[in-house]
Amino acid sequence: MTRNAQIVMGLVALRWLAGIAENLGVPNASEGAALALLVCLVLTALWRTRIEWTTGLLSAGFLGWILTAVASAGANPDAATGPALALIGLLTLYLLLANNAYPLLATHDAQRQLGRFLVAFIVVGSLLAMSQNLTNLGFVDPTRPDLTRAIGSDVHPVSFGIQMVAALVAFACLRLKQGGRLGNGIVALWLIGGIALYLTYARTAWAIGGLCFFALIWSRSGQVGKTVMALFFPGVALAAARTDRFEDLKSMPEFLQSFSFGNPVFDYRFVDNSLSWRIVNWAQGWIQAQERPLLGWGPGQSATASNFALEMHNIFLECFFEGGIFGLAFLLVVIAGLVRLHRQLPKATAADRHSRAMANGFGIGLLLAVTVSTSLVDQLMSFILYLMVLAAAGQPSAAINRPQPELRGCCPHRVSDSERIRPGTQRTLLPAHLPRLLQPVVPSSDPRHRRFRCELADPRSLPGSGEPCRSASE
DSSP states (O other), rough: HHHHHHHHHHHHHHHHHHHHHHTTTOOOHHHHHHHHHHHHHHHHHHHSOOGGGGGHHEEEHHHHHHHHHHHHHHHHHOHHHHHHHHHHHHHHHHHHHHIIHHHHSSSGGGHHHHHHHHHHHHHHHHHHHHHHHTTOSSSEOOTTTTOEOTTTTTTHHHHHHHHHHHHHHHHHHHHHHTTOOOOOOHHHHHHHHHHHHHEEEEEEEEHHHHHHHHHHHHHHHHHHHHHHHHHHHHHHHHHHHHHHGGGGGGGGGHHHHHHSSSSSOTTOOOOOSSHHHHHHHHHHHHHHHTTTTTTTTTTTTTHHSSSSSSSSSSSHHHHHHHHHHHHHHHHHHHHHHHHHHHHHOOOSSHHHHHHHHHHHOOOOOOOOOOOOOHOOOTOHHHHHHHHHHHHTTSSHHHHOOOOOOOEEEEEEEEGGGGGHHHHHHHOOOTTTTSSOOOOOOOOOTTTTTTOOEEEEEEEETTTTTOOOOOTTTT
């Protein structure tokens, strides 16, 4: 593992530990760790400037987003400086993570340390979530004061839930690619991770985890299994929607009957759940964003300039509100770059296809999350774990990456490709003026076939030329 990769992994671990320290009362720990990561990546970029073409489209989207934010800040001199600088700094960090850090995480040498970090994240985060639930020191929902939601190593249960799903998916991809067996330790790890995910009571994270599980089962099923799943999973979703965790959404029909998108008014009689007030926020934000459609109200101003003084909880509306049509356009470029990374994931073996399915499920779930629940720009740890999911799913499986043993032979010369005996043909006598073929080769990827080196020898230069070539295993 290269030194740069070790430094990046160390700073990522520092950012994760800073989140835990901030929950324990250390102020601004996460911001300090994020700033250290930003400075390190900036120095790395200055030391060796290199454009990574694998993530080129994603990096171009972030770069355009940054330039739009700078232009929007110039067009809105009355905008708050702190949120504007914070957004530009986060976008710069995302750009450097995509262009500089992701190629380091995606190398084969980094997978061992990546797996250790994921195990530590799952175990420590799960223990924190359980202790927070037992001691009532988690997040208290204002609408349900009797419910304590675990926040683990983050500051919000939804963010921690998304991160836990990403860690579980990335670790599962690594195990699939390495061909590891399903031992008791692995089952216990997934079990405590699932318990921590449940204790967040984050419906958004539950939905993302359900999509990943559905995608995995779908990729492993035949036609009959897929038909059964198509009939079974919608019923499971409807049954889950009727549980107590979704009981507050039963008032949505009444809210929609009394709400007008042309004249969005916050009516306390009908806005009694998180989805209803978000709809009001979206409607008011959309009307307000149309007042400055070109460059928006300024970077990071959605929470300060909106009527609710809250984030938009919709990344598309947030980008349009803060950066106008240009901000929305570059957001679409970022999404296209992420889709390109998903399309580049290998699918040669069964392990590749299963890992690809889980990674695609997480990507779709995260897109839905930033559309209706959370934001993308304030989810630094979630974005880092998302890159880890793609890095783990992008590794070649062990069946392809297994090194072949070095083969020995008695003959110093090699036959050219045109002189090889093709599979399925019989050995024939060669003309006398050609060197004598001592051992034919059957080029095959089937591991059951022993691979031999195809070699030629000049009988005049070798004693005992009748001795056949042997493989190293013999």
